[in-house]
Amino acid sequence: MYEVDARGLSCPEPLILVSDALKSHPGEKLKVLVSEPHSRTNIEKFVKSRGLTVLVKETGSEFELTIEG
Template structure:
């Protein structure tokens, strides 16, 4: 099992977190871990991933969120 690709989208304003997530999914066949620092980005990435048919899991870590996107 390969390690998920990690994407740090902290500090980015919408729609940038979704755009970097989309690019990462297009360029890699691996699962992703996306790091964001606000609930709007978290919700938008979860919605985007689910629309693509991916499963998601969110872990809150301090003030950040780790979104696991599984194909």
């Protein structure tokens, strides 16, 4: 599983990192860590628009998104 740690980054940086990771690791499960609720929402929408599945786990004030196709 490839991991993207985007905690502390502001949009659009987390979304760009996720997009790049999806391109460079096609078909691989992706774990994304973010600390901003709007980053979580933007990544969820982006991933779903590409027909991928996303599972979100909230831990305190952070979010862990698991993305797979």
